Amino acid sequence: MQFHHYGYVSSDPRVLPAAGVGLDRPEELPDEVDVLIVGSGPAGMLLSAQLSQYPDVVTRVIERRDGRLVLGQADGIQPRSVETFQAFGFAERIVAEAYNIGYMNFWGPDPADRQNIIRTSRTEDYGFKISEFPHLIVNQARVLDYFAEAAAHGPGRIVPDYGVEFTGLTVHETGSEAAGEYPVEVQVRYTAGDRAGEERTVRAKYVAGCDGARSRVREAIGRKHLGGISAHAWGVMDVVVNTDFPDWRTKCAINSEAGNILHIPREGGYLCRMYIDLGEVADDKHEVRKTPIEAIIAKANDILHPYTLDVREVAWFSVYEVGHRVTDHFDDREEGTDAAPRVFLTGDACHTHSAKAGQGMNVSMQDGFNLGWKLGSVVTGRSPAELLATYSAERQPVAQQLIDFDREWSSLMARKPEEISDPQELANYYLGTAEFPSGFMTRYEPSMTTGEATHQGLASGFPIGKRFKSSEVSFVCDGNVVHLGHHARADGRWRIYAFADAPAAGEASALASWAEWMSSSPDSPLTRFTPEGADADAVFDVKVIYQQPHEDVDIMGAPEVFRPKTGPLGLMDWEKVFAAGPSAWCSTDIFEERGISRDGAVVVVRPDQYVAHVLPLAATGELAAFFQGTMLAR
Incomplete structure (x- = not known):
């Protein structure tokens, strides 16, 4: 975390200096x-x-x-x-108080006695495999x-x-x-x-x-x-209970002869949320929404048989019919x-x-x-x-x-046991479609903010239109291992990542030519769209990733566009120069992990973390044309 940018800070560095309308914000709605x-x-x-x-x-x-x-x-x-x-x-703080979903278990009727339920499978939650970030309940x-x-x-x-x-x-x-x-x-x-x-x-x-x-x-x-409500109702409740159900603190999909439950442990160690299948709705007058909490609890006990719930407190409950x-x-x-x-x-x-x-x-x-x-x-x-x-x-x-x-997903959750031919089907669907619910399948089509995939092969692991998937790299300034994407704050700036070709910092290279163009050409987005008098990185946060280990990169040899002097004190930013080569603390190579060409590449990322373009280092004209269609000259 960077601060002291405007001078020495001893208070909470998350409180940024007020500016503009924040200096004298009127209490009354204007x-x-x-x-x-x-x-x-x-x-x-x-x-x-x-x-x-x-x-x-x-x-x-x-x-x-x-x-x-x-x-x-x-x-x-x-x-x-x-x-x-x-x-x-605030990710670290909210993760600390949230419930982290590590597993999802699946329950179904016991073949020996179908009035009882047994655990049929146990799967790792998809968050562990898809992202460095967890799947939480809070x-x-x-x-x-x-x-x-x-x-x-x-x-x-x-x-x-x-x-x-x-x-x-x-x-x-x-x-x-x-x-x-x-x-x-x-x-x-x-x-x-x-x-x-x-x-x-x-x-x-x-x-x-x-x-x-x-x-x-x-x-x-x-x-x-546009759409409607299906003829199926569910009760939902946040409850604190005593129970002999062994998976009370594990997320579960439960299917029984009496109905279905989606069970989700919540933060705090005791509270859980349960979605209880109330079955098909007989009429369209929404009478099912008047179902009392006692009936919902009784239904949950029927579904969980032979296990029981002794509900000690109901924090909240509701009844709804599934609508799309x-x-x-x-x-x-x-x-x-x-x-x-x-x-x-x-x-x-x-x-x-x-x-x-x-x-x-x-x-x-x-x-x-x-x-x-x-x-x-x-x-x-x-x-x-x-x-x-x-x-x-x-x-x-x-x-x-x-x-x-x-x-x-709702249709699969609401099925009766006799409609399920494969007990593993729901678990397989949950894991097989994991990229979508995790939030990583979104891909925006080409537009004024998203380029064509003409040069996608230069960085195959950063699909244009999808969110920028982070990877570990090392700071050249101190050797610390960090996630590259974690240094992209929601501050409204565009990120331009220059992945260097093979020569080291200070040597003639495609990167050096690109950096010179970025810092001095009148067609460069830096010179064309950065407001007069603003910091050099006020609109574009330009970073470089070298292929070598951090020990082999001379940070003072990196082009000045990656070492801007900003703020009222004109301080040099040391945290825009990274190294991808393996070190004692970083075994990953982002060039290998994200399919980046050893000839180098430029990856442009929107302020909302979606990849906007992938270009060769030599394609300065294409980079200029992209931003000319997206931004207005200063």
Whole structure:
């Protein structure tokens, strides 16, 4: 972790210096804002944490509740989400308090007595094999707390405006007299405090609807939730129990003659969540939602026979019917028009599904991550407004894939024993499809932010359009082994990784020619798009990875573009020069592990950690052309 950048720091280094609107943030919700976020759920709070890194953007978050969420319903945290937490600076802390899913066990009817259940298989959880990050269970409220802290400690000092609800909006046509600089006219109402019941209007440049499955923002822009509810109901409860069931602290899929349970241990060592199959729903009046907790507990005991649950406390419970819905479009942009979108939908406002695949909060956060840097880039003038159209284009296909996956997973979970021919089928499906629920299968199609795969062979382990998969390397400055991707913070900057050709630092090479072009050419993205007077790495974080062991690299021989002097003190950054060669502490070689050409390569990574391009070191013209289509000259 780097700090002292602006001078000596002895307080919490996670609290960044306030800047821009964060220097004198008004307590009262302003009449005019750049970005208005409606809802403080996972997508909304990640979005606020990201936009806090853009202190010149006036961002406010309104939430109808009068304070923080106390009891969250989502709890599954996939490895991609933990990777995202790393970028926001709190992965280690949340991992420490979460439950780490190491195994998933499967139970089925005992052939000797089918009224009883027995363990049929035990599998390692997919998180161990797919990513260096774990698969966790932690209360949604804690996730929101950490994002709230990141937003409040960012330069923009963003905190939610609680007790303010959204009631409607009007988008005025751009260029009209009514539109002005803030074309979205938003109606809000105070729900708490001395002003409860008071209504007022706020003008915004952009609005993000992060307000859940019953989204008023979605309704206001005329978008439709397409899909329906299946005729199958589940009870869900968070409980503290005494039991003789031996796998109480292991995630389990349980299939019995009496029904099915998805059992998930929770953080804290005692609490567990259970999804209990209540069977087919006989009517469409939703009477099943009135099922009392006593009936749900009794059903759980029937399914677990011969084991029993003595429920000592119920922290929360609910009954729901499985629904699968995707909104027809994730923004207000009319098809066939050139107008940029002004209103966006995220999370449950644009996709809903069952909770059993553990995807809702995770996919919602990635919605917010995708949208946040794009809004920040457009409002600050770094990128054209056309960039915002890529949000719906990229995230809507992901939501549809989620719905398709969840529909199949839910159907498998709800089967009767006589419908299962292979007891290992569910376990095999769980492991065989692991990349999708873990959050690593998303792949964005070519667009203004994602290049063509013309040179993909130069770095086959970094597929263009997929998230940048980290690997261990060594700092040249001190030899410490670090994960390369873990040094990419969610600060809105692009990452450009230059993988060197064979010559060492200071010798003539393709890398040296590329570095000279990057630092001095008028076509270089560094010189073309970095604002006048800003730090050299304010927009682009440029790093180099040499093939040699760190002992064989002279850091002072590395081109200056990898050793920028930044900040008010003009301090040289020592942590942009890496080595891939094996050492006493690092046995991996990122060139081998990620299929990187020994002739070198350039890997461009978006602010949301997705690979945007792979190019040869000599392809400076292609690199320049890519950013000219994505960014605006300073």
